[in-house]
Amino acid sequence: MDYKTIKITTSEAEKILFELYNIKGKASSLPGYIDFNFRIKIENEEGYILKISRPDENKKYLEFQQDLLQSIEASDENLIAPKVIKDKNNNSISEITDAFGKRRFVRMLTWVSGSVWSSVNPQLEDFRFSLGEQCGILTKALQSFDHPEAHYTFEWDIAQSLWTKEHLHLFSEPKKEILSYHQDKFEAIQTSYTKLRKSVVHNDPNDNNIIVSSDVLHPRAKAAIDYGDAIYTQTINDVAILCAYGVMEHNDSLDASLALVKGYHSTFPLEEIELEHLYHAIAMRLVIIATKSAMNKIEEPDNEYLWISEKPAWEVLEKWRLISPDFAHYSFREACGFTPHPNEELFGQWASNHPFQLSELFPSIHLNKVHPIDLSVSSTWMGHQEEFSNMDWFQFKMKQLQGEVPNNIIAGGYLEPRPIYTSSAYDRIGNYGRESRSIHLGIDYWLPAETPIHTLLEGEVVIAINDAGDKEYGGLVILKHQTETVTFYTLYGHLSVKSATKNKIGDILKKGSKIGALGNYPENGNWPPHLHFQVMLSLLGFNVDYPGVAYFSEMEVWKSICPDPNLLIKSEALQKKEKTTQRDLINYRKKYLGKSLSLQYKVPVEMVRGAGQYLMDSMGRKYLDTVNNVAHVGHENYAVVKAGQEQMALINTNSRYLHKNINALAEELIETLAPELNVLHFVNSGSEANELAIRMAKAVTGKKDIIASEVGYHGNSNMCIDISSYKFDGKGGKGAPEHTHIFPLPDAFRGKYRGNHTADDYVNEVQKQIENIKNKGRNVGAFIIEPIISCGGQIELPEGFLAKAYQMVREAGGICISDEVQTGCGRMGKTFWGFQLHDVVPDIVTIGKPLGNGHPIAAVACTQEVADKFANGMEYFNTFGGNPVSCAIATEVIRTVKREKLQKNALVVGEFLKSELKKLSKDFPIIGEVRGQGLFLGIELVDANLNPLEAQTDYIANRMKDHGILMSTDGPDHNVLKIKPPLVFTKENAEELIYYLRKIFTEDFMMILL
């Protein structure tokens, strides 16, 4: 058909509108697959949709559609759907003759306002649930409706989709293989599929046919439109179609489909038999899209709408092909509240009636008792990654433990989140960032190499291979057991290759026969010798490398497919104990810890392990850390950990005894500081460092008045709070005390003075405070400021400001303190200390956070003069400050910065990141400013009038956390995203950060009009 001869223009539509309905409105053309659709706008009204058929359309079919809409309107369900508008002559379908003399039918419906589902960004789980919910309500409303015209031949009906087989020739490999795979599978299930319950369904709930509410934070599906494809077919096809479109543009298609299915099931309960067919039905809708697109490209090359879904459909088809249909089936069951594996309960019953002894599995060991071992992410027995990755050490520790419990077999691990599998080799990018395959599905029995393994019951060998490779199974045997009630499989991993592969597929091993013997590393997959014993209710199509660990997000499904092997052996020591939940932790904290201790993020995270620039939660999920500048040389840096552990094993006392560690630390620090700053005192925290610094200043000058910056923060002690405008000017604060003098935040972007040359203006503000003090008949004690004001929102001091301010303070008799608690130890990149960026030498430098890499140690460096004046006879005693353990740790931190050239890394990665952030700010103007030095950066979010965007900043931090990236917010208006990661942060990490920032900046909530 020539598209040009059937097309209707907008002015023709307006004319038809007037002639038939006596309505004057503005028509604009809408995409349509069959009809020509026009949106009719009328001032102050919702408007209409005018639908003009193609020539010679079947009128009866249109009548069916009008009846359907009227039936929905009359249904009890609280459904929003377009309503039928009758023409001047009270017809719900009118007839016209077009310019080519062809008969066309015209219908008009009310316009359902709102945006369409495809425009929603992001499409989170709650939203997808609501899509399912809405679709289920619609299915329910149509249950009692039928019409002769609803029974017709239609290419878009999944039930009729095998027509696509005729068109395979349009494709070449690998696409052809994918299509025929799904067609063959669908053909094979026809007998049961055709028996599924049927009803009239919408048949096209795609992402342009569902209208959503306008709430950008919590959008919900509101109504389905365009009923032009409605048909009497298998009811499940509607949810299948919803899923086919709903999983597009999501990394993990199966995961994306689950909320849709769950939502649908909540309003229209699906039957178990239907869920068995859902994977294939979804696939077949995608097959139809792919086939129709290929055909339409040839038939109507001008109508791009006809292949709009081709690319995303293929992206899903490629992924869908790799998903086990059984796994999908069990996942759908889980989403609908059924036991994921249909035989889970049967297996449990069978196992409870058939007790086995451990000595049947290991007859040569003669032991039946188990000593449980915790190898989870939070296990202190596992210790540091460097240790558990060292096979000899792991094995040595295991042997030691075996020696301690000679009458037990060491075992455990079912559903344990293991740190071993959190390396990037086990990672995938799911719908919410990085996921690790960390959940262990079997029980490990830690026994010597060569230990023979015997079968508990008769089984047929279905897999016997060498699954070679690091952290694989090595020698692997899987047996199939057919009992009177249930079929299941048992898996034996990490056998010696020879003993495993001696078995032949199809061999029947009688109860008690030997399966093989434990292997040693490296042939057993490079593990200390142990048996990985797993039970499976389904092989899921795997013929090698059956998963022994699963992604946390899929745990509920996997635990049903792979039930606890201890159901067979029933070792008491391995019975699952109730675990402390996150709720328990929160509740306890709320009850027994101070209310002013806050928790980060709307949904707080329980962190149990750190590794470099990553933190890991209790389920082994890794988070990229852009926040914790305390873990300066990387979380749990091994050299630092060891330095602390080793020294702790020797001696830890106060600094009144001689010890080389305190001198070594002083030496390391002095090497980095200006020559004038050559005396050190060691304390335990940044607050304590500033407390001491102020005491020193008072002792040296004899004056109490301190000048500090607006929104500065210097610590939590009494004195520190008194000089921290961030606190006393913030919530719960009572303003500046008598002896504190605050000058305005030297913020050249949104501060009192703005632009490129503000140094003198802010210096004048400092001068005003000096005069203020003098006017009270007193004089300046000290001036304290950070080189980049962190709580102020990473505010860089204007060029030249610090030198002039120092000069004036000194002229007034005060001394200058540089608070380097955040900025010190190489983070600035260009310089080791922040003050060095400004070409000044303070009288006192306070050092905190990074110095101990998480261990509480801090320091005060000062000039000889300050130190001498402070030492007025009163002893400065600090119980913990400068103890040998803290000093060993801090020395190793500074040495690591130097050895691993982390200052250089801060410079290179920091500059790269800053330039990428600046590029981002060009695309997203709400990024008002990107600032900072090295790996100490800030991004400030503002509207066109420079008003702070706190809610958007908070949104970004929380959404980044959803994607496994930790970020923090700060600044007086809470509109600055701070970036201050461990210095081992890499360029790849920076790229990942930018990738997700870019993604989230495009989300609806961030799209504020500037």
Ligand SMILES: Cc1ncc(COP(=O)(O)O)c(C=O)c1O
């Ligand atoms: C600039 C600055 N100074 C001092 C402190 C206080 O350090 P601490 O928390 O170790 O007492 C902090 C803490 O955040 C800080 O940011």
